[in-house]
Amino acid sequence: MLNMARAPAQARGSRGLNCLAGKMQANPICVPTVSNDTGWDFCFHLSQQTAIPAQETDDLFTACHCEETEEDTAVQEAGMTVDCMSIPKQKLAQSQKKINQFINEKMSTKANKELIRCFILSQIVFGKEHWKCAQASANLAYGYLTLRGLPAQAKKHAEKARNTLLTWKRNTTSDKDKKEILETLVILYYTLGIAWLLQNHGKQAYIHLQKAERNMKELKELNNDNIAGIQVSEKDLTIALGRASLAMHRMNLALAYFEKAICGVILAKGHDTSDLISLYEEIAQIEQLRKNHEQAIQYLQQAYSICVSSFSEVSPQTAEASALLAKAYAMSGESQHRDAVEIYFIRSISTYQTLGSEDYETLTTIEDFCTWLIQNGEKQEAYRLLKSTLNSGTFGDCGKKVAETFYNMGSICFAKGELREAIELLRKCLMIQSLIYGSEHTKSIETKSLLSLLQRASLSRWKKEAAPGRKKSVCRDRME
Structure with a gap:
């Protein structure tokens, strides 16, 4: 009737104590089709065209035609030859600088467009089969994954770049080129691994992430263990391997990866860094699945302490950590933890209400x-708590959660035998669900079925109370 599991959101604030793999299956990321993204559609199909278009909406291809500037004219008049590739090379360098600028400014869509521009310009400058062009394709794949959250597009670009990079890796003689190719292979396989993971294919994700791990090991050997500045860090890769292991239900392996990630962060940044919060929360999920409730509680206590010291007691991070800790105590089932459950739940709710901007989380x-x-x-x-929540009138924009609250209140009244109140509450729930989901949605149908059941039970009770024998009995009681 009621579910302790919290529905996950895109942000970190949605983590509960459920299995990560289960959360992915319950709420997979929506993967749009290729036709939904015009930028992707253009750059992907470019490689299938026999000729580069003569005109484009921006100045990409006019650059290829080497339009003459005043400086070019002066050079030609002096009898010097103009390098036709100089302008595309300049534009490629400019575009690469813009990518970092847009990423730093959190302008994800613009950064992704510059990655598309880099990919097209790399085709012009290096040729479609050059490893530099494959590198641009791999970077674009990583951008679609991390900047846009589009795993289908990311996979297409990563797979397109893979064969070219592997061929160049075997044949290259320059250590510098080999280092760049290895770094690109790490990015490529990491992208493929995460894309498969987001699409709920744990085994495929793990296979590709292992390939990224092997290439990273080779890169470290070639670079004397110095891989500072690489786009995909060892921490990122280790966490991804842990999540893929969890998706395959290999709990001990997942635990080992997260322990390794935690040790790495502590060595690099100390015991009190906020980078540990999400790691402690995720490893607690694994311990919950392994029925090690006390260990899970210890990890979440550490996460809570770091939140308080890093963000203060009144912060969304601390409110979330407090809620997770309360649930961990509750899931242990130990009677000695009853007070702790209540304390941390109340603390979390109070913090959210004080902040006033976390309605859904509250x-x-x-x-x-x-x-x-x-x-x-x-x-x-x-x-009483659910009713006071609705009476506060501050949750108007959280229709789904309000509907759930009405449903839960109706269920409580039903359990207590208060059919009239239950019917009234479920009618309100059904009205909201029909507006949000539609009358044919599973949630609406479920509520409608329960409402019909209660209405029949209420009618049956009313008939019994209205029966002649019942009336005489009532009258006799009153006369006496």
């Missing part, structure tokens, strides 16, 4: 707390 935490209250026989307290 409702979710209240719902989790009420679930625990109901499981422990405190239905009246759960109902």
Whole structure:
């Protein structure tokens, strides 16, 4: 009837104590089709064209035609030959600088467009089969994954670049080129691994991430263990391998990867760095799945302490960490943890309400707390808390959560035998669900079925109460 699991969101604030793989299956990232992205469509099909278009909306291809500037004219008049590739090379260098600028300014879409521009200019400057062009394709794949969250597009570009890079790696004689190719292969296989993971294919993800790990090892050997500045860090790769292991339900392997990632972060930044928060929260999920509740609680206590010291007690990060800690205590099932469950849930809810801008998270935490209250026989307290939440009137933009709250309140009333109140609450729930999801959605149908059941039960009860024998009995009681 009620579910302790929190539905995941795109941000870190959505982590609960459920299995990461289960969360991916329940709420997979929407993967748009190729036709939904015109930039992708253009640059991918460019390689299939027999000739480069003579005109384009921006100045990419006019650059290829080497339009004459005043400086070019002066050079030609002096009898000097103009290098036709100089302008595309200049534009490629400019575009590469812009990418870093846009990424630093959090302008993801513009950064991705510059990656497309780099890919096209690399085709012009180096040729479609050159490893530099494959490198640009791999960078674009990584951009589609990290900047846009589009794994299907990322996979297409990464796969397109792979064969060219592998051929050049075997044949190259320059150590400098080999280092760049190895770094690009790390990016490429990491991109493929994460893309497969986002599409709920744990085994394929793990295979590709292992290839990224092998190439990173080779890069370290070639570079005397110095891989500072590489786009995909060892930490990123280790965490990804841990998540892929978790998706394959290999808990011990996943645990080993996360322990390795945590040790690496502590060595690099110390025990109090905020980088450890998400790692402690994820490793706690693994310990929960392994039924090691006390160990999970210890990890989440560490995460909570770092949140307090890094962000203060009144912050979204601390509110989330407090909620996760409360759920960890609740999931242990130990009676000695009852007070801790209540303390941390109340602390989290209070922090969210103080901040005033975390409506969805507040409702979710209240719902989790009420679930625990109901499981422990405190239905009246759960109902009171849910009712006070709705009466506050601050959750108008969270229709889905409001509908869930009405459903939960109706379920509580049903369990208590208060059919009239339950029917009224479920009607409100159904009205909101029909507006949000439509009347034929699974959630709406489920609520409608429960509502019909309660209405029949209510009618049956009313008939019994209205029966002649029942009336006489009532009259007799009153006369006496």
